[in-house]
Amino acid sequence: MTSFLRVLGPAWSAVLLVVLVGAFRPETPVLGLAGSFLTGRYPLHVALAAVLGILLGLAVRKAGAPLVGYATATVALAAVIGMVAVLAAQGRAAAGEGVRLDWTAALTRVGQPSGEPDRTVEFAPGRELDLYLPSGPGxxxxxxxxxxxxxxxxxxDDRTTMNRWLADRGWAVAAVDYRLPETGWGAADAAPVGRHQQRDVACAVDWVRAHPGTELDPGRLVLAGQSAGATLALGTTSGLLDGTLACSEAPAAYGGTGPADAPPPVPGPPPIGVVAYHPPVDLALVDPDLQQTLFGGAAADAPGLMRLLSPSEQVRPGLPPTLLLLGSADHYVHPERVTAYDAELRAAGTPGRLVTVPYADHVFDQPFGSPGAQLTREAMIRFLSGLD
Structure with a gap:
């Protein structure tokens, strides 16, 4: 047992040290990603692990390895202090949104268990959406x-529990598919997929518009998404509003009217808002392999597609209210660029705001109970309520 504790103590300390350095120095290679990922998703778990580290250090000391024990306990104590600072910052951010964090949920709701959609429908050949419906009258x-x-x-189904949460608060949710490189119609359509993916989302919007009545109100339609889906929501909204995008541009095999240069149909009610969780807004900054997927080459070599796909290229007056949700330590979307994009939107007269979760990395909201997920959900529902 003594030998085991002498190995476990340093190993435990090393993990805590990685998280501690990464949380407060997110720019540190490798460590920064690991630390901010954990502090964004599971800060309470890390804090408890740090408390256990102190107890482990004391046990190692008692087992006859005082130096190892002191070192383990010291690192763990520093991690406790650091995690208290993280939790306090996230708690203050939540309080600023009028949210009282549920720490039991933060500890226990670590994923997105099924929100059980009410039904699944095909909105275009080969494409499906899950409908989450409120229980009250529509x-x-x-x-x-x-x-x-x-x-x-x-x-x-990446946010199925959140979708049910929204339905319980009066919002119907249509969670949609869109084509991916391996599910294109063939070699000619597999790449670039960026514009085709926008058309798929536009087809889903058309489906909602075609099914008004007792359940859905297309006159109160919001587009939303997370990460790449947030970029698609922003870009699709822009294209629908300026008339450059429509489902009818899709090939006939997909159910559109083709050819690609066919005039778009008379648009339905425009989206009244956009919610974007940690969106990549400047696609010139994404990985070169992803640029190949989106543009068929480097973004710099496709200026026309850049204007159509990259939200940073689409800022103009007349866009609907836009809520941006971001982790301060996001390693994927360049937080400073999202912050600048937010400023550009507001300067152009677009209502909305940016909500930032301290010490959080990309997809901080995937665990339904994480502090960032809790505070951003409440910010979102208030934003949506203001659109009615």
């Missing part, structure tokens, strides 16, 4: 939710 304001996955993966 028609209900409706959110089209677009999943993330870096434009190459992901599933429409």
């Amino acid at each position: 028609p209900h304001p409706t959110m089209v939710w677009v999943h993330g996955g870096s434009w190459v993966g992901g599933e429409r």
